[in-house]
Amino acid sequence: MGRYLARRVRDGLVVVFIVTTVTFVLIHAAPGDPFSGQSDSSRLSPAVRAQWRHEFALDRPLPVQYARYLWNVARGDFGISFARNEPVATALARALPNTLLLMATALTLSFAAGMGIGVVQAVRHGRFTDRLLRAGSLAFYSMPDFWLALMMMLLFADRLRLLPATGAVDVATHALLSPAGRLADRLLHLVLPALTLTLLSAAGIARYQRSAMLDAATEEFVRTARAKGLTERRIWLRHILRNALVPVISVFGLAFPALLGGTVLIERVFAWPGMGRLTVEAIGARDYPVVLASVIVGSAMVVVGNLLADVLHAAADPRLRRTA
Amino acid sequence: MWRVTWARLRSDRPSMVALGVLAVIAAAALLAPALAAYDPNATIDFVAMRNQAPTVAHPFGTDVFSRDVLSRVLYGARVSLSVGVLAMTVAITAGTAWGACAGFAGPRLDNLMMRVVDAFLSIPRILLAIAVLAAVERIVPVGLVLFIGLTGWFGVSRIVRAEVLAARDKEYAVSARALGAGRLRLFLHHLLPNVAAPILVAATLGVGNVIVLEAGLSYLGRGIQPPAASWGNIIFDGVDQLTTAWWVPVFPGLAIIATVMALNALGDGLRDALDPRQLRAP
Numbered sequence: 319m320g321r322y323l324a325r326r327v328r329d330g331l332v333v334v335f336i337v338t339t340v341t342f343v344l345i346h347a348a349p350g351d352p353f354s355g356q357s358d359s360s361r362l363s364p365a366v367r368a369q370w371r372h373e374f375a376l377d378r379p380l381p382v383q384y385a386r387y388l389w390n391v392a393r394g395d396f397g398i399s400f401a402r403n404e405p406v407a408t409a410l411a412r413a414l415p416n417t418l419l420l421m422a423t424a425l426t427l428s429f430a431a432g433m434g435i436g437v438v439q440a441v442r443h444g445r446f447t448d449r450l451l452r453a454g455s456l457a458f459y460s461m462p463d464f465w466l467a468l469m470m471m472l473l474f475a476d477r478l479r480l481l482p483a484t485g486a487v488d489v490a491t492h493a494l495l496s497p498a499g500r501l502a503d504r505l506l507h508l509v510l511p512a513l514t515l516t517l518l519s520a521a522g523i524a525r526y527q528r529s530a531m532l533d534a535a536t537e538e539f540v541r542t543a544r545a546k547g548l549t550e551r552r553i554w555l556r557h558i559l560r561n562a563l564v565p566v567i568s569v570f571g572l573a574f575p576a577l578l579g580g581t582v583l584i585e586r587v588f589a590w591p592g593m594g595r596l597t598v599e600a601i602g603a604r605d606y607p608v609v610l611a612s613v614i615v616g617s618a619m620v621v622v623g624n625l626l627a628d629v630l631h632a633a634a635d636p637r638l639r640r641t642a
Numbered sequence: 643m644w645r646v647t648w649a650r651l652r653s654d655r656p657s658m659v660a661l662g663v664l665a666v667i668a669a670a671a672l673l674a675p676a677l678a679a680y681d682p683n684a685t686i687d688f689v690a691m692r693n694q695a696p697t698v699a700h701p702f703g704t705d706v707f708s709r710d711v712l713s714r715v716l717y718g719a720r721v722s723l724s725v726g727v728l729a730m731t732v733a734i735t736a737g738t739a740w741g742a743c744a745g746f747a748g749p750r751l752d753n754l755m756m757r758v759v760d761a762f763l764s765i766p767r768i769l770l771a772i773a774v775l776a777a778v779e780r781i782v783p784v785g786l787v788l789f790i791g792l793t794g795w796f797g798v799s800r801i802v803r804a805e806v807l808a809a810r811d812k813e814y815a816v817s818a819r820a821l822g823a824g825r826l827r828l829f830l831h832h833l834l835p836n837v838a839a840p841i842l843v844a845a846t847l848g849v850g851n852v853i854v855l856e857a858g859l860s861y862l863g864r865g866i867q868p869p870a871a872s873w874g875n876i877i878f879d880g881v882d883q884l885t886t887a888w889w890v891p892v893f894p895g896l897a898i899i900a901t902v903m904a905l906n907a908l909g910d911g912l913r914d915a916l917d918p919r920q921l922r923a924p
Binding site: 329332333336337340341344345347456457459460461462463464465468469471472476575576578579582583586597598600601604606609612613616617620621624 | 757758760761762764765766767768769770772773774775776777850854857858861862874877881884885888891892895898899902903905906907
């Protein structure tokens with residue numbers, strides 16, 4: 319297990335390295351840099367621009383810049399944001415907890431809901447309930463994520479006025495609220511983005527859970543259980559569900575990147591102050607250090623998610639432990 | 643094999659409904675000039691006809707530039723569907739070539755090639771998109787198709803490689819070689835027909851993914867560029883007036899859902915129809 323983990327961590331680092339390199343090369347291969355082309359900076363004299371470029375080492379050859387960048391990142395220094403005038407690490411430290419909160423909430427809710435729906439579907443497979451839930455999950459599975467976010471916002475924030483539309487807290491009143499009021503304020507703001515993400519990823523998990531259950535249902539031990547005279551309820555919940563859990567754990571590894579991708583657009587819709595919004599804003603401002611850092615953090619999160627899925631997998635399935 | 647598949651597919655109701663829906667949408671896209679009552683880019687009356695709610699004359703309403711949303715959705719279908727199909731074609735070509743090369747290559751090169759695929763498969767596509775988007779300010783349609791296609795072939799290459807590895811030492815492959823067939827001929831004439839089925843399934847599901855991805859990129863302002871309409875950028879045009887003119891983003895969104903749902907249902911149906919172990923729970 320130890321050697322296996324070490325190999326997986328090494329493979330993960332390789333992935334992060336490849337992503338970093340590709341991003342770095344792409345960004346720097348494009349014409350222009352943050353100090354060219356900004357319409358409001360036409361008053362700047364070329365000398366000042368040259369000075370800035372020199373300060374950010376943008377006048378050095380690309381391989382030199384890359385080596386410098388890697389060396390800095392390895393020491394935990396992501397550079398200075400061009401647009402925000404603060405260390406990138408500071409901006410990341412502010413945004414990352416918000417994204418993790420959003421993702422953790424959505425991940426928990428979507429596995430609970432998705433697995434529950436999948437089990438119900440499998441037990442009632444072929445019946446009306448199954449067909450209805452199947453069509454419903456297919457619809458959510460086929461939806462552009464930001465579109466669902468817009469619709470949720472339109473319905474719950476604008477028409478029904480039940481929930482706040484944007485932000486992580488109420489900017490005007492948050493500081494004046496009691497501690498309990500602040501918590502409630504945070505939770506209220508979390509509902510819409512978390513619910514949107516949950517609906518989207520629960521749909522995929524339900525599809526997977528259903529087919530994993532139906533696959534397990536064809537196995538021999540189910541016939542044995544029926545022959546023993548166990549109730550259908552016990553067969554489905556104790557015997558089939560347990561065996562269907564193993565394949566579903568591997569969905570965790572797949573759901574994680576999808577969820578991360580979803581947060582990028584959904585954070586933008588709900589103005590949620592997380593990594594996704596930070597990245598999108600950085601793209602607009604051609605703020606390379608922030609873009610690079612978010613891509614690195616994002617790919618590291620995916621690698622960790624995959625690793626977690628594999629470890630859970632091995633923990634749940636004794637057969638895998640021996641071969642690994 | 644295709645006759646059996648078709649017979650199985652015909653007996654699957656969701657797949658048939660999906661085929662019907664897709665036929666209607668494809669027809670609407672092809673006949674857009676005849677069906678659309680207005681020029682999709684014409685501003686009808688900038689003052690009086692801005693953000694008009696749906697009426698008989700404008701069933702999907704008008705947008706902030708007083709353009710007819712139904713006409714834009716019809717023309718947008720052409721763009722969104724073409725982007726989907728073309729990008730998927732790029733992806734399948736690239737994936738098949740890469741997978742076939744890896745399958746025929748020696749174990750070391752094969753291993754290296756597949757590690758690259760693994761690395762890219764584990765990155766969310768949107769992160770790749772962000773890397774590229776940060777670099778370009780406006781993207782031309784060809785660039786968009788290439789970009790989406792070239793970031794979408796990794797899964798296909800895995801399927802093709804597995805199939806080549808499994809088939810290249812089978813008797814029919816060995817005898818074809820003995821008769822003097824080169825690797826290319828062996829692949830094109832003998833192995834490709836075997837991989838066609840799983841590729842078809844992957845492609846059906848993939849076109850849907852591309853349509854959704856294009857919409858997401860439009861939302862970041864990096865999809866098909868206005869004034870040309872794509873389903874994604876019609877939604878994007880409506881974002882700022884979401885609360886006053888809900889019809890602008892709602893209808894193209896529904897068009898995307900209908901198309902992608904149909905593609906997903908058809909892909910599922912195809913997979914079941916092509917699966918020889920079609921044993922399901924009693």
